[in-house]
Amino acid sequence: MRVTFTDDELAFRDEVRAFFHDEMPQDIAEKQRLGVPLEREDFIRFQKSLFHKGWAGFNWPVEYGGTGWTPVQKYIFGVEMAQANAPAIVPFGLGMVGPVIYTFGNDAQKQQFLPDILESNVWWCQGYSEPGAGSDLASLKTRADRVGDHYVVNGTKTWTTLGHWADWIFCLVRTSTDVARRQEGISFLLIDMQTPGVTVTPIITIEGDREVNEIHFENVEVPADNLVGDEGKGWTYGKVLLEHERTGTAGVARTSYRLQNLRRQAERRVRGAEPLANDRNFMRKLAAVEVELKALEFTELRTLAAVAAGKAPGPESSILKFKGTELQQAVDELFVEAAGYYALPYVPAQYALDFPVDERVGEGSETKSSLTYFNYRKASIYGGSNEIQKNIVAKHVLGL
Amino acid sequence: MEFSYTDVQSMLQESIEKFIANDYDFERRQQYAGSDLGHSPEVWSMFAELGWTAVPFAEEDGGFDGGPVEIMVMMQQFGRGLLVEPFLANVVLAGGVLRRAASDEQKERWLQPLIAGELQATLAVAEPQSRYELANVATTATRDGDGWVLNGHKGVVLNGGNAQLVIVPARSSGEQTDRSGITLFAVDATASGITCRDYPTVDGLRAAEVLLDGVRVDAGAVIGDVDGGYNTFEAVVDEATLAICAEAVGIIQVMTEKTVEYSKSRQQFGVPIGSFQALQHRAAILWTEIELAQSLVLKGLKSLDDDAPGEQISRLASAAKAKLSRVAQLATNEAIQMHGGIGMTDVLDMGLYLKRARVLEAQYGDQRYHASRFARLSGY
Structure with a gap:
């Protein structure tokens, strides 16, 4: 059992430390120091600085543009990032939907989505919970009905963190009700927030901020190409993502x-x-x-x-x-x-x-x-x- | 031993209950809290007309000769209704000092208009460095001819922005943490040298930083004895501590009632979440803890009612606040957690109760402070 760092790991730690000290945007570091809330653009600029360093995919394999870091390196990165009081990496793209797409998506989806996630060109949000489906997530009711080469989506997602800043949303939707277990018949769908029929309404939380939202879908047409993996297997993919979320x-x-x-x-x-x-x-x-x-x-x-x-x-x-x-x-x-x-x-x-x-x-x-x-x-x-x-x-x- | 209210006390409780149900709903409360003053002057006048501002004062001072039990009855209902009116600052704090230590002339000057609802007043309890130690007074009072000059900083003064009269404990002799050498001064908030930085508190009430820079007051501003203000100061804060304990009981009772109701109606996994034993046990623990906390508040109250020695009241006030601070923490966290996401939003009033309860948890000392004080006063 080895619990001390090697020389290489110590050198890596110094490099990470130097990045957060000198290379990340200094005005953002200053905002963090003073406790000034960050804007959307601040998060993007911070993540782009990581991208230019080659570190945006800190959790991703090399073949998709990730760092391929060892667990020890990821650990060091996390500690240094915290010690520098750097902003948190917004998890929805890099931490959540990215890994689902490179694990379960097809080649076209990988090409279409992964580079923009890595470079923080596209802001993602998460469409899991619904007003009636919280802890009992499998009771979700947002429907996606297949019509020709697209799905028609109807329903409401809630607690969507920073959904008002998002370009795309990944959703768990019900594609079939004719199933033995409720977990079956759920699919993983990627939706452009600009699609007609998508509306975002704010939820104000107790400290007085708008951080979460309700997202309403009314006859939203989504290309069938935006289905990740197999229809009806979304629960499995979503669970993998949740396990990543929990670790994070x-x-x-x-x-x-x-x-x-x-x-x-x-x-x-x-x-x-x-x-x-x-x-x-x-x-x-x-x-x-x-x-x-x-x-x-x-x-x-x-x-x-x-x-x-x-x-x-x-x-x-x-x-x-x-x-x-x-x-x-x-x-x-x-x-x-x-x-x-x-x-x-x-x-x-x-x-x-x-x-x-x-x-x-x-x-x-x-x-x-x-x-x-x-x-x-x-x-x-x-x-x-x-x-x-x-x-x-x-x-x-x-x-x- | 009697545990029931007198007829007068029951009537008082019912009339406040009725007032809150009919005239102080959630929307109105929010409107008053969000207004310039942070409360409703009309409601305050009505309190005065109904005699609610007169309850704890002696008949010869224009009061109703009510006691601590009446105050607690009122505070518990104010807690349930999330009242933002400045009752504590005026009646319990400033009124408490005047009632105990003011001369007849001072009572006529300040207490009568206070009772009439025409004078807004407060007591500056804390300083930036004092934490909860009342004797830690760095604000100085220096003799200047017949009068005094005050210098210092009073922090988070409840109702400070509205108050026309601020009662300021200041150090007239001794070291920064000595109990002797503290004098209570009645200070006109418009006096030259006073800067008042007013702000809302997280629960929607108002407080202020009050800065005193060479504020001159005359000899008639001294309430009670020069250098001998500490005992009055401590007695008033002990009573205020028990009063906010009663308010907090009202708050966490409402939170728990609403949480239990919600757990009966919220369906997940095809059943009400209240049918899960894990949640049932937590709700049962919560209810038990609130009952126990309420018992300690009543015990403290009884000592006030019996005019027990100051040290005994202090000890029981600390016991009640130590318990209540811990239970308020438990109850607020559990209420939000059992509601889930919806409890985190302004759709429900749960967040407002949470915030008020948390303010009361800190005010006049948290669990750690009062447990230590209880230990010290009990000879541990």
Whole structure:
């Protein structure tokens, strides 16, 4: 068992570190540092800088333009990206639909879609959940009826993250109701958001932002060529994608980075008062989270090693999802706790680039803590709620 | 031991319940919260006309001689209705200081207009560095002839932007964290040298940073004894702590009721999600915890009602707040989680309850602070 990095890996780490320090767009790094929300174009420019470095397909095989990195390299990349407080890579294209297309798509689809995904020319969003199909995803009702050389799609998808910024959507749709199991008769369809009949309506979430949407399809004509793989096999493809999504949501590196920041914040002395870090009860809470994070970090490495050995991420990816989001939320709560009274002011405007820092309410970015906490209550709900992850462990791992 | 309300208390509860049901629905609440003042002056006048602003004050001061039980009855209903009116800041905080420590002349000047709904007031509880330690007062008061000059920064002052009267604890002697040497000053918010940075809080109420730069007040601004304001300050915040505990109980009760209702109607896998034992157990734990938290609030309340010694009230207020902060965290997280995505949106009012509960969880001390304070006061 080897758990130290080789010289090559250390050199790779330095290269990644240098990229995030010097080569990524510096204005975006500055926005991240100040806590200024990113625009659509910021995400695209950041991802294009990765593309020009040859790193956009960090998770993809070489034959499709990916890096072909070892699990250790991917791990290093993830840690360095978090330590640099770089933006998250928007998962829908590079992390989700890309792997489905290169795994299950035909050659024409690979040629049509993969280069634009790698280069971040096309923004994708995800059409899985429906108003009546959340945890019970297989009960989805959006229909795609085959008419000649196209499908006619009708229905509503919901919780579509950044759907208002998207060019294309990948959807799970029902192509047949005449099936023994509900999971059959579901297909994986790629839809251009500009197609007549597609409308996007905002959903405002509790912290007051528009991040998710409802997407309505009314007699939307989609070329049959946009079906990925076999009709009726979409559930299988979608599940592969969800397992990737779950692995991706562990977020251990980012949570660890935030925990370090919180620790530094707690050690700060504010106007002659004792630093919060002098309260052992508070520091013990941080330490307890770090213990859990270390456990999850090593579990993630074990999963990556299994994937490297040729196995798809299996039910164990459920552990990463539900423990990872629990720890993320635990750190969200600790930030709120550390902010004390300064978790209360609602002053999002002071995080604009041109807002004078000395006029901000609070000493640092304490007033962001509540908004982050509110927003990330979603983490234990999306990607298959944590209840569903526990069901998966009970059923598929323990055989209960 | 009596656990039932008197007729007067029951009537008070019913009239507030009725007011919220008829005149304070979700849309109106949001409209008031989003207005310039952040609450409704008409509603506030109505509170004064109905005598709700007079409840805890002595008859000779123009009050109704009500006690802590009446305040708690009201606060619990205000919690259920997500009220944004500045009851706590005016009646419990500023009114609490005036009721306990003000001279007759001061009461006439400030308490009577407050009761009449004509004066907006507050107590500046915290400073940027103080966290929840009331004695950590860096704002200074320096004698200047007959009067005083105040310098400092009061943080997250509830109702600070609306208040015409801000009661400012300031250090007239001693070190930054000493209990002695704190004096309470009644400060006119329009006095020269005051800057007030007003903002909404995450729950839709209002607070402000109040900066005092060479603010001159006369000797008549001192409420109670010079250097001896701490006991009043602590007693008022202890009572406010129990009051917001009662409000929080109201909030998490509503959240839990609505969550249970939702789990009976939301169908997944062909059945209501409330039929899953995993969720049933969680709902049962939640209900149990809320009942236990409510018991501690009632116990604290009883000590107030019995005029128990200050230290005993402090100890019980801390016990109640420690428990309630933890239960509020559990209840809000569970309510959102069991609702799923829909609980995260502004389609339901669940998010508003969550935000209000979370503000109350932090206000006047979180679980960690009050558990430590309880330990200290209990000799652990």
